[in-house]
Amino acid sequence: MGILEIKGVNKRFGGLQALGDVNLSVAEGSCHAIIGPNGAGKSTLLNCLVGKLIPDTGSVTFEGKSLLGRKPHEINQMGISRVFQTPEIFGDLTVMENMLIPCFARRDGSFRMHAYETITDERAIIEEAEEMLDEVHMLDKRDMHAASLSRGDKRRLEMAMCLVQQPKLLLLDEPTAGMARADTNNTIELLKQIRQKRNLTMAIIEHDMHVVFSLADRVTVLAQGTPLVEDTPEKIKGNPKVREAYLGEAHV
Amino acid sequence: MLGLKKSDLRLYLIVLALLIFAPFLLNPFPDTSGLAQFNAGYPDLMQKLIIFGLFAVGFNILFGLTGYLSFGHAAFLGVGSYAGVWMFKLLTMNVVPALIVSTLTAGVFALLIGFISLRRSGIYFSILTLAFAQMSYSLAYSVLTPITGGETGLQLSLDDPRIIGISRTESGNIPVPHFFGLEMNSATTIDFGAWSFTFSAGYYFAAVIFAVAFFLTIRLFRSPFGLMLRAVKSNQSRMSYTGLNSRPYALAAFVISGMYAGLAGGLMVAMDPLAGAERMLWTASGEVVLMTILGGAGTLIGPVLGAGVIAYLESIISTINENVLHQWFGGLPDWAENTLVTVVEPFVGEGWHLTLGAVFMLVVIFLPGGIVQAGRLIARFFRRNRGEVGALSGEPERRPGE
Structure with missing residues (x-):
């Protein structure tokens, strides 16, 4: 099986x-x-x-x-995570924010009203995202807008976003x-x-x-x-x- | 402090200072000078600025973050107003229960409309919300007259069955909305040389409500929830393949912004206990869209600035008439005076919408990011070397990891 x-x-x-x-x-x-x-x-x-x-x-x-x-x-x-043929990322957001979204999705499930928490207080989540970015050699681009990345970087970002969910x-x-x-x-x-x-x-x-x-x-x-x-x-x-x-x- | 980052805290403190000192700041011209009519420091207008600021801040949570453009938000404002007046009529003239019920009623209403409208996105969503708002307006105007007062609007009367409190005062008048005894229309005027400053209880009450709501908005913008709302705007497909259900996020944003609108409606009737159906009209919904875009959608302070500019233009420019223009240009030769008056006249008085339209066009064409973008450009000009641009303008968090 x-x-x-x-x-x-x-x-x-x-x-x-x-x-x-x-x-x-x-x-x-x-x-x-x-x-x-x-x-x-x-x-x-x-x-x-x-x-x-x-x-x-x-x-x-x-x-x-x-x-x-x-x-x-x-x-x-x-x-199950999926990497697309044309990278599907959050173009308006920064690389780091792109990484945080799957981290929160894994921890909090498909919906949660965490409107009074602050992202910067989530040390564990941020570290996790940074480690993954480092693994795909993109930590130096963490503050760039995802839309402005090269195609190869977009692909690596998308892969990192999938992997950080530990599928x-x-x-x-x-x-x-x-x-x-x-x-x-x-x-x-x-x-x-x-x-x-x-x-x-x-x-x-x-x-x-x-x-x-x-x-x-x-x-x-x-x-x-x-x-x-x-x-x-x-x-x-x-x-x-x-x-x-x-x-x-x-x-x- | 307060769980805010340094730049957010600074923005918040600036807003607080502006709120506290608004009666001075908005009255820069001495009463005796010809410029006195540009003063905005009177209670009616200040309350209006605050209330529309609140309305726009709430609208921005939906439009600025999730990108869903609602053309029917005035419906929630109207519902909030009606709910508030009914609380005054039935329960008490204290504004606290009225505001709570206004907010909750608008929230329930938003849940209903949002649940249906959010089945579509883009232009179809906008049209659905517009249709619902126009339906609400028509119902309030006709069928629901027993609840809404129809054409005359819903107002207090001398025989309201108020459970807590009195139906009429000793002098035979309708009682005034109050906050545990502090009447909303009470005001103190301080004369200072040629200036006179009015401190209105209603204004400061509204300012406190606004300060709390604005604080919650900052927290929301910086929260994981706020990040998810921006994800909704950016890429819903990636969101669903990341294990996130975008529908409840969008609905939550819709309900929250509806509740802000309801609170704004409640504040309106707390200042002046009268609610009319025209508050739900599509032009009112369009106005809040203009405010948000003019100020800068998706930024914290933008909607407040946009609301301020529009409410100010509406109140001040619309009071300028031909006589005032002749006074202004009186020193010029007759032919110049008459020409100038003819040119300027269409833009003032009844024609203030023309000014608004021109300002709006200029902003959208040259500053698509609204007033906030203008502020950002100026800030960049002054501290090009410090890399701090955007802190003051409440730009959405760029470095969440820091």
């Missing part, structure tokens, strides 16, 4: 079968990559996990509890999309470090095979909404079916 179990999931958008009978099991502590050509249904699948979409049929369970019908904030409170499962949607090679390598190193430090399960959607093969323990190849094969990265590399699915794509 994996920490995340996806069974028989189907999702249609009008005439388009976005997901067809997807079965997937993510083992606790592993890094599971989901790859596939454009339009294979990778993002749809991820959206079904975080409550943004509800599958037509099938079941999604996390630690034995069903995720279907739960709101995004409820799913997050169960221990059990981290979902990454193309964490290196649009990054230069050096940035990509930095991100890979960061994710490796994070995995070493914490017993974190990761599910990662990625186009870049370099990233997949550096990080993943298991790889599922999705094509036209259906899992094609699931195996270790080494075996996936040599699989002719995968080559076929990716025919014409430069990465392989």
